[in-house]
Amino acid sequence: MSSTTLGMILFLTFVAATLGITFWASRQTKTAADYYAGGRSFSGVQNGLAIGGDYMSAASFLGIAGIIALSGYDGFLYSIGFLVAWLVALLLVAELMRNSGKFTMADVLAFRMSPRPVRTAAGVSTIVVSIFYLLAQMVGAGALVGLLLGITSDAGKAWTIVGVGALMIVYVVFGGMKGTTWVQIVKAVLLMGGAALVTLLVLGKFGFNLSALLGQAATVSGPKANPGSFLIPGLKYGTEAQGLAGKIDLISLGLALVLGTAGLPHILIRFYTVPTAKDARKSVLWGIGIIGVFYLLTLVLGFGAAALVGKTAIVAGDKAGNTAAPMLAQQIGADIFGPVGGTILLALIGAVAFATILAVVAGLTLASSSSFSHDLYAHVFKRGQASERQEVVVARVSALVIGAVAIGLGILAQGQNVAFLVALAFAVAASGNLPAILYSLFWKRFNTAGAVSAIYGGLVSALLLVIFSPVVSGGETALFKTADFDLFPLSNPGIVSIPLGFLCGWLGTILSKEYNASKYAEIEVRSLTGVGAEKATEH
Amino acid sequence: MTTREHDASVYEQVQESSEFQELKRAFRRWTFPMTVAFLAWYLLYVVLSGWARGFMGIKLLGDINVGLVFGLLQFVSTFLIAWAYARHAEKKLDPIADKLRHEVEEKTQ
Numbered sequence: 001m002s003s004t005t006l007g008m009i010l011f012l013t014f015v016a017a018t019l020g021i022t023f024w025a026s027r028q029t030k031t032a033a034d035y036y037a038g039g040r041s042f043s044g045v046q047n048g049l050a051i052g053g054d055y056m057s058a059a060s061f062l063g064i065a066g067i068i069a070l071s072g073y074d075g076f077l078y079s080i081g082f083l084v085a086w087l088v089a090l091l092l093v094a095e096l097m098r099n100s101g102k103f104t105m106a107d108v109l110a111f112r113m114s115p116r117p118v119r120t121a122a123g124v125s126t127i128v129v130s131i132f133y134l135l136a137q138m139v140g141a142g143a144l145v146g147l148l149l150g151i152t153s154d155a156g157k158a159w160t161i162v163g164v165g166a167l168m169i170v171y172v173v174f175g176g177m178k179g180t181t182w183v184q185i186v187k188a189v190l191l192m193g194g195a196a197l198v199t200l201l202v203l204g205k206f207g208f209n210l211s212a213l214l215g216q217a218a219t220v221s222g223p224k225a226n227p228g229s230f231l232i233p234g235l236k237y238g239t240e241a242q243g244l245a246g247k248i249d250l251i252s253l254g255l256a257l258v259l260g261t262a263g264l265p266h267i268l269i270r271f272y273t274v275p276t277a278k279d280a281r282k283s284v285l286w287g288i289g290i291i292g293v294f295y296l297l298t299l300v301l302g303f304g305a306a307a308l309v310g311k312t313a314i315v316a317g318d319k320a321g322n323t324a325a326p327m328l329a330q331q332i333g334a335d336i337f338g339p340v341g342g343t344i345l346l347a348l349i350g351a352v353a354f355a356t357i358l359a360v361v362a363g364l365t366l367a368s369s370s371s372f373s374h375d376l377y378a379h380v381f382k383r384g385q386a387s388e389r390q391e392v393v394v395a396r397v398s399a400l401v402i403g404a405v406a407i408g409l410g411i412l413a414q415g416q417n418v419a420f421l422v423a424l425a426f427a428v429a430a431s432g433n434l435p436a437i438l439y440s441l442f443w444k445r446f447n448t449a450g451a452v453s454a455i456y457g458g459l460v461s462a463l464l465l466v467i468f469s470p471v472v473s474g475g476e477t478a479l480f481k482t483a484d485f486d487l488f489p490l491s492n493p494g495i496v497s498i499p500l501g502f503l504c505g506w507l508g509t510i511l512s513k514e515y516n517a518s519k520y521a522e523i524e525v526r527s528l529t530g531v532g533a534e535k536a537t538e539h
Numbered sequence: 540m541t542t543r544e545h546d547a548s549v550y551e552q553v554q555e556s557s558e559f560q561e562l563k564r565a566f567r568r569w570t571f572p573m574t575v576a577f578l579a580w581y582l583l584y585v586v587l588s589g590w591a592r593g594f595m596g597i598k599l600l601g602d603i604n605v606g607l608v609f610g611l612l613q614f615v616s617t618f619l620i621a622w623a624y625a626r627h628a629e630k631k632l633d634p635i636a637d638k639l640r641h642e643v644e645e646k647t648q
Binding site: 073076077080081083084086087088090091092095209210211212214215218228229231232233234238247250251254255258278281284285288289292295296442517518521522524525526528529530531 | 548550551553554559562563566567570573574577578581582584585586588589590592595596600601602603604606607610613614617618620621622624625628632633636639640643644
């Protein structure tokens with residue numbers, strides 16, 4: 001049996017199991033709290049696993065391992081930003097949001113503001129951030145299947161995107177938050193298990209001597225003139241050739257990574273799926289543990305691929321290195337257990353990668369459709385007069401529409417270099433959403449004009465800066481190679497747009513006289529004590 | 540029925556109470572400086588990654604260099620801060636928050 005056949009069997013088993021879960025979840029989903037928040041009845045540990053499943057995307061599994069395999073140390077910089085970011089969520093956001101919100105990020109932002117403008121802004125930002133992230137994952141799925149299943153035709157890749165999109169729509173439309181959460185839990189367990197297995201085999205091969213692994217990685221895949229540079233920063237981000245702009249770009253990326261996570265809507269809605277703020281705290285603690293261990297595993301996977309597969313072979317498989325982890329699995333499996341072992345491990349890691357993509361795209365679709373229905377439809381169009389039933393119907397329909405749009409865009413963007421969309425989603429979340437959330441929770445004077453200015457200010461400045469950056473035009477790696485309007489020298493807008501978002505929020509606030517003291521008292525007391533927090537539903 | 544329909548003045552009374560002020564202080568005094576600290580520690584790491592590559596490349600044990608150890612220390616500090624926050628919250632925040640919540644829920648019933 002070839003690894004593609006075995007990979008397909010494993011993947012189809014995952015699909016069958018998750019569809020079974022979705023069917024079960026759909027029968028459990030009756031109220032709006034069930035659909036949006038899984039009845040708030042997940043335990044801290046379950047939600048911690050789901051947080052890991054929601055957050056550890058194919059970009060961080062295949063992408064970071066690939067960056068480490070090709071550029072050495074620099075991939076590690078990425079994963080550290082992704083991990084430290086969780087402290088912002090733990091210390092400042094998770095518990096307070098759980099106490100004062102209901103279903104979406106906007107529930108907290110609109111709490112003491114004029115609801116329609118704030119919910120419109122938050123809804124727009126949620127959908128923009130989620131669609132960017134979603135698009136990057138969809139295009140990645142198309143590319144991945146080409147590499148793992150040997151499908152190279154554009155039509156084959158397009159059908160893969162349709163398949164992934166259709167599954168994600170089924171999970172979200174029928175399973176709601178309950179189904180999506182279980183898909184993420186299963187995926188997190190599979191991903192951790194798969195990554196841990198390959199890591200152990202790699203470490204075992206080097207006699208658990210990390211230094212030997214690093215040394216061989218640098219010799220095999222590092223620059224011939226200076227192998228040691230493979231083990232220090234600077235081969236990919238802020239290279240000496242890029243000069244000062246490159247190094248400032250590195251800091252800009254670091255800022256977006258560390259501040260973006262606590263403003264990502266699909267992450268924020270996970271805090272509503274547990275009964276109390278204490279469970280939200282516990283779930284972030286578990287999430288930090290799982291995500292931290294996972295990034296340590298990818299460090300070994302990346303350097304392991306560099307040492308055992310080698311840069312030449314990896315680049316031949318995929319220029320960006322996205323197949324480094326699967327190739328490593330095949331190599332180490334074959335080394336230790338013979339050809340059959342290689343086939344089995346490759347199939348296993350390939351199936352895990354698909355499961356990873358599915359769980360993340362489902363979370364993103366759920367976040368954007370929830371915000372469309374709860375914020376834009378129920379509170380902006382219907383002015384809070386929609387019934388729960390109507391809201392859930394609209395949420396399901398919008399999940400279908402958003403899924404279809406993502407499939408369409410994913411097919412159109414096929415073959416484009418859209419990896420920057422993930423960093424852009426983090427930058428928008430850090431520039432627009434995070435200032436609005438932090439001001440809402442901690443700044444007494446904050447008001448409607450401030451919230452709206454922060455969100456639009458951060459969103460628009462991040463988008464504009466990227467449009468005028470080297471990512472979009474001017475140069476070989478740009479989206480439009482022939483055009484030339486790269487007026488802003490950095491690929492990552494964060495270092496400008498994040499302070500700008502905070503500044504816009506502050507300026508908007510002090511330029512408007514509006515201020516609601518009694519509502520601030522309410523959100524402050526509620527967020528810190530849990531008075532009046534939404535309860536778990538009974539079944 | 541949720542508390543949202545109740546008179547907001549209950550919240551203003553709680554907000555002014557010395558117990559709530561103590562809770563707020565205990566929360567902010569710990570989380571705000573710690574946030575500044577871990578962000579500064581992270582930025583130091585990123586800045587050194589950009590400008591101090593010679594330092595990051597100093598070998599400590601075989602091929603394990605300062606850069607790798609510095610990166611791993613970011614993991615260690617993240618785990619430690621998360622653990623310390625959980626301890627602080629359980630000891631200093633939860634007891635006051637629970638007490639205030641029960642009081643308000645009794646008042647508003």
